[in-house]
Amino acid sequence: MAGGQRTAPYQQQVREVRLHYKAATGPCAARSLAQQLWAGEEFVLQIDAHMRTLRTQPPGPLPSYFWAAGFSFAPAAWLLEVPYCPHLPHLFFGEEAYMLARMVTRGWQVWAPSLALLFHQWERGERSTSYQASGQVDQELRAASQARVLQLLWSGSEGAATVVSPGYEQEPASQAAGIKHPGQPPSAADWAPGGIWGLGTSRTMQWFEYSCGVKFKEKLIEQRALFGGRDPGVFVTL
Numbered sequence: 001m002a003g004g005q006r007t008a009p010y011q012q013q014v015r016e017v018r019l020h021y022k023a024a025t026g027p028c029a030a031r032s033l034a035q036q037l038w039a040g041e042e043f044v045l046q047i048d049a050h051m052r053t054l055r056t057q058p059p060g061p062l063p064s065y066f067w068a069a070g071f072s073f074a075p076a077a078w079l080l081e082v083p084y085c086p087h088l089p090h091l092f093f094g095e096e097a098y099m100l101a102r103m104v105t106r107g108w109q110v111w112a113p114s115l116a117l118l119f120h121q122w123e124r125g126e127r128s129t130s131y132q133a134s135g136q137v138d139q140e141l142r143a144a145s146q147a148r149v150l151q152l153l154w155s156g157s158e159g160a161a162t163v164v165s166p167g168y169e170q171e172p173a174s175q176a177a178g179i180k181h182p183g184q185p186p187s188a189a190d191w192a193p194g195g196i197w198g199l200g201t202s203r204t205m206q207w208f209e210y211s212c213g214v215k216f217k218e219k220l221i222e223q224r225a226l227f228g229g230r231d232p233g234v235f236v237t238l
Contacts, residue, residue, distance in 0.1 A: 061111035106200030
């Protein structure tokens with residue numbers, strides 16, 4: 001505990017899930033577990049551990065083409081409408097594109113701070129404790145997860161049949177309130193448009209690709225997409 005304290009003064013406000021490091025299967029499963037700690041709060045902040053924050057207050061948000069899993073703040077409705085999928089073991093690259101596609105096709109809009117609020121240590125060479133560096137990644141499971149996400153990103157929702165799946169249900173407000181999983185394993189309907197792990201039906205995948213300037217199947221990125229639709233001059237150069 002920081003400062004040598006055995007118990008932090010805010011300990012009663014903290015809910016946590018602890019796993020043995022050998023049980024780690026990637027960020028999607030971990031974030032899904034964290035979301036199940038939700039107890040009815042109005043907003044949800046998702047943040048990575050290796051961050052450095054700045055004491056600053058930006059004048060206002062800016063619309064953004066993309067979304068970052070390492071720093072996300074949203075109404076709790078986001079957690080209920082677009083919960084993290086625990087069925088994508090060892091997925092890393094593809095996590096954010098998958099989540100963003102599900103968000104946008106459900107009608108969500110992404111905004112970014114107009115000033116830098118924090119910094120992210122992206123370089124993983126300095127973190128020897130990374131589960132990816134410890135040989136835990138099951139490459140076959142990762143390939144299956146990537147294939148699942150690519151299938152969704154390439155399929156689109158236009159003209160596809162709409163299905164209804166149970167989704168997450170909000171528990172009664174209590175100390176144990178949270179979200180519960182509809183069951184395992186997921187069905188084909190869960191992955192289809194309108195399903196809990198599939199694309200939404202408010203907007204099409206084609207609309208999403210046009211809006212962000214990325215064609216996933218063709219592997220094409222427009223110039224405007226390289227900086228998320230913002231002027232390159234506003235970014236910090238290191």
